[in-house]
Amino acid sequence: RYRAQKPVGVGRYANGQKRCQICEIFIKWDGLWCPCCGYRLRTKPRNLKYKAKLRATTTKEPIVESIAIHT
Structure with missing residues (x-):
């Protein structure tokens, strides 16, 4: 009843199963x-x-923040 189909090209856990x-x-x-x-x-x-x-598939891009210095 709740069974999920196997995703193509990606792992089950990476797909949210x-x-x-x-x-x-x-x-x-x-x-x-x-x-x-x-x-x-x-x-x-x-x-x-x-x-x-x-x-490796769920690594996120590093957050780069720009700092503006007002003089």
Whole structure:
């Protein structure tokens, strides 16, 4: 019922999907808890390789602020 389709070309977690370990499905859900069983959803991968891959895709541009000096 809540099962999400696998996205093409991008990871599931990078696409905003979450995994329920009890139901063993990926869910496109805004909440923190599984709507089926009530257990907490996993939002990050467990594997170190996939964690690094997710971090690389979600890095943000550094914020550069210009400071104007009035004399």
